[in-house]
Amino acid sequence: MIILITGGAGFIGSTLADKLLINNNRIIVIDNFDDNYDIKLKEKNISHNLANPNYKLYRGDICDKKFINEVFKKETPDVVVHLASCVSVRNSFKCPEKYLKTNILGTLNILEGMKNNNMQKIVFASSSSVYGNCRAENFRENLKLYKPISIYAMTKLSCEQLLYTYCTNYNINTVCLRLFTVFGPRQRPDLAIRKFTQNILNNKPVEIYGDGTSCRNYTYIDDVISVICSAISYDKTPFEIINIGGDRSVTLNDVVKTISKVLNKEPKIKKLPKQIGDVERTVCDNSKAEKLLNYSPQTDFETGIKNFIKWLK
Template identity: 50%
Template sequence: MAILVTGAAGFIGSSLCDALLKQGTDVIGIDNFDGFYAREIKEDNLKNCFQHNNFKFYEADLTDIKALEKLFENNQICQVVHLAAKAGVRPSIEHPLDYCQTNIIGSMNILEMMRRHNINKLVFASSSSVYGNCRADIFSEDLKINEPISPYAASKSALEQFIYTYCKLFNLQAVCLRFFTVYGPRQRPDLAIHKFTRLIDEGKAIPMFGDGSSKRDYTYIDDIVSGICAAINYTQTPYEIINLGGGEPVNLRQMIAMIEKHLGKKAIIDHLPSQPGDVDKTAADIRKAQKLLGYEPHTNFEQGIQKFIAWYLTRKKVF
C-alpha cells in the first residue's frame, strides 16, 4: 500500500516525498509540472526520489479525470496527501478561474476518486491565508473566518468545507493543515525570501510593498514535513483543522535584514504601496498542533535563513 502525494514535484511535495521514501514508505507522486515556475526546477526537486525503488511518478493533471481513474485503478493507495495547487496569492487575483479549476475542481476529483476507491484517509494543504485580515493577535483554528481576500484563499477555504462534508457523508478521515509561509531549500522562486535573495545577490532592487511592518509567521520546511508526517499518522478524530507555523512572526524589514546579513550584501529597496490580496500579518497559534500531533518547530528564523542561503548559493549555478 502506498501514500499518494499530489504536487510531488513542488517545493513541499518533493521534500515530503524525500522524507517518506527515506523511512521506507511506498510513495506515488503526481504532478503536471504546472507552468507557474520552471519545469527544470521541479525535475531537479524530484531527482532524489527517482533514486528510490519505492517511488512511482505520474505526470498528470488533477483536472484529467481519466488519468486519475487509471492511477487509482492501477495502484494500491492507503491514503492521500493532497498538496497540488496553484499556490500564488497575487496571480489568483489575475486568474481566478484557473485557481477554481485546479484548486477546487482538481481537488474535488481527488475526493471523488478516494470515495469511489474506498480510500478514507486524507491530509490536505490548506493555508494561513484563509484567516484573511484577521484582527486577532494570534490565529487559532476556532476563529470564525469567512472573509478571504484573494481567490486563492477562497479556494482553500472552500476545500476545507468540502472535505468536512465528505468526512460527514462518506466516512473520510481528514486533517486540513493550515501552513504558515513555508521557506527553506527548494522554496518557490516567487516567494519573497527566495525572490529577495536572488535580487539582492544580483545587485538589483527588491520591491518592498507597504512600509515594511507587515509580519509573517515563517515555517521552516523540515518542520512542515514533520507536521505532515504526524498528520499522516493521526487517526483519533474524523476531521481536524490544524495550524502549522513557526510561532515567531517576523516583519518584512527584519526579514530583509536577515537575508542581507547572511548573504553579506546590502539590499536596494524599491518602496511600493501594499498589494491587494496581501494580509497585514500572520501569527500561528500552534497549541493544537502541539497537542494533537506532538508538533514542535525546531528551526528558528535565523537558522532557517542560513540554511536557505547555503542552498541558494549552490543552486544558483544550476538555474
Template identity: 35%
Template sequence: MKVLVTGAAGFIGMHTTKKLLDEGYNVIGLDNMNNYYDPKLKEYRLNLLTPYDNFNFIKMDLCDREGVAKLFENEKFDRVIHLAAQAGVRYSIEKPFEYTDSNITGFLTILEGCRNSEIDHLVYASSSSVYGMNKKVPFSEDDRVDEPVSLYAATKKANELMAKTYSHLYQLKTTGLRFFTVYGPAGRPDMAPWLFTEAMLKEKTINVFNNGNMKRDFTYIDDIVEGIFRIQNKHGSSATNSNIYNIGNSKSILLMDFISALEKHTGKKANKNFMSMQPGDVEQTYSDSTKLYDEVGYQPRVNVDEGVKSFVNWFLEYTKTTADGK
C-alpha cells in the same frame, strides 16, 4: 504502506515525499509539471526523488477525472497527501480560472478517488491565507474564516468545506493543514526569500510592500514536513472524521527583520523600494499551533536565522549549478 502524494515535484511536495521515502513508505508522486514557474526547478526536485526504488512518478493533471479515477482504482492507496494546488495570492488576481481548475476541480477529483477507494486518511494542504484580515492574534483554528481577501484564500476555504462534507457523507477521514509562510531549500521562485536573495546578490532593488510594515509567521520546510508526517499517521485512528490544524512557527516576524537575516547571510545590503500594500495581501500572519502540538507533540525547531542561512546556502549552490544552462 502505499501513499499518493500530489504535487510531488512542488516545494512542499518534494520534501514530504522524500521524508516518506526515507521512512520506507511506497510513494506514487503525481504532478502536472506546469510552467507557473520554471519547470527546471520542478525537474531538479524530481531528480532528488527518482533514485529511490520505492518511488514512482506519474505526470498527470488533477482535472483529468478519468485518469485520476483509474489511478486510484489501479494503485489501491492506503493514504493520500494532497499538496498539489495553484499557489500564489497575487497570481490569483491575474489568472483566476487557474485556481478554480486546480484548487476546486482538482481537489474534487481527489475526494472522489478517496471515497471510492476507501482511503484510510486524506491529508490536504490548506493555507494561513484563509484567515484573511483577521485582527485577533495569534490565529486559532476556532477563529471565523469567512472573509477571504483573495481568490486563492477562497479556494482553500472551499477545500476545507468540501473535505468536511465528504467526511460527513462518506465517513472519509480528512485533515486540512493551514501552512504559514513556508520557506527553505528548493522553495518557490515567486516567494520573497527567493526574489529578495536573487535581487540582493545581483545588487538589484527589492520591492518591499506596505512600506515594510508586514509580519509573517515564517515556517521552515523541515518543520512543515515533520508536522505532515506525524499527522498522517496520528489521525488514522482518530474518532473524529474531519480536522483542521495550523502548522506555523508561532512567531510573527517583521519582514524587515527577515530581510536583515538575508543581508547577514548573503553579505549584501538590500536596496529597498518601499511600496503600498498589494491587493489580496494581509499585514500579518501569526499561528497558534497549540492544537497540533497537543495532538502529535509537534513543535517547530528552526528559527529564522538558521532557516535563512540554510536557504541562502542552497540558493548559491543551485544557481551556480544551473548557470549558463548547466
C-alpha cells in the same frame, strides 16, 4: 505504507517524498509540472528518485477526472497527501478560473477517486491566508469569522469545507493543515525570501510592497515535513483543521535585515504599493498542533534563513 502525494514535484511535495522514501514507504506522485514557475526546478526536485523502485511518478492533471480515476484504480495508497494546487495569492487575481478549477474541482476529483476506491485518509495543505485580515491577536482554528481577501484563500477555505462534507458522508478521515508561509531549501522562486536573497546577491533592488511593517509567521520546511508525517499517522478523530506555523512572526523589513546580515551585504530597497490580496499579518497559534500532533517548530527564523542561503548558493 503507500502514500500518494499530489503536487509531489513541488517545493513541499518533493521534500516530503524524499523524507518518506528514507523510511521505506512506497511513494506515488501525481504532478502536471504546471508552468507557474520554471519546470526545470520541479524536474530537478524529483530526478534523483526516478530510478527508485519505491517511487512512481504519474505526470498528469488533477482536473482530469478520467486520469485520476485510472490512477486510483491502479494504486492503493493508505493515505493521500493532497498538495497539488495553484499557489500564488497575486496570480489568483490574474487567472481566477484556473484557481477555482484546479483547487476546487481538482480537489473534488481527488475526493471522488478516493470515495470510489474506498480510500480513507487524506492530509490536505490549506493555508493561513484563509484568516484574511483577521484582527485577533493570535490566529486560532476556532475563530468564527473567516473573510478571505484573495481568490487563492477563498479556494483553500472552500476545499476545507468540501473535505468536511466528504469526511462526514463517506468516512474519509481528514487532516487539513493550515500552513503559514513555508520557507527553506527548494523554496518556490515566486516567494519573498527567495526573491529578496537572489536580488541582494545580484545587486538588484529588493522590492518591498507597502511600508515593510506587514508581518508573516514563517515556517521552516523541515518542521512542515515532520508535522505532515505526524498528520499521516494521526487517527484519533475523523476531521481536524490544524494551524502549522513557525516560532514567531517577522516583519518584511526584518526579513530583509536578516537576509542581508547572513549575506553580509547591504540591500538596495525599492518601495512599491501594497499588492492586491496580501494580508497585513499572520500570527499563528500552534497550540492545537502541539496537542494533537506533538508539534513545535524546531528551526528559528534566522537559522532557517542560514540553511536556505547555504542551499541557494
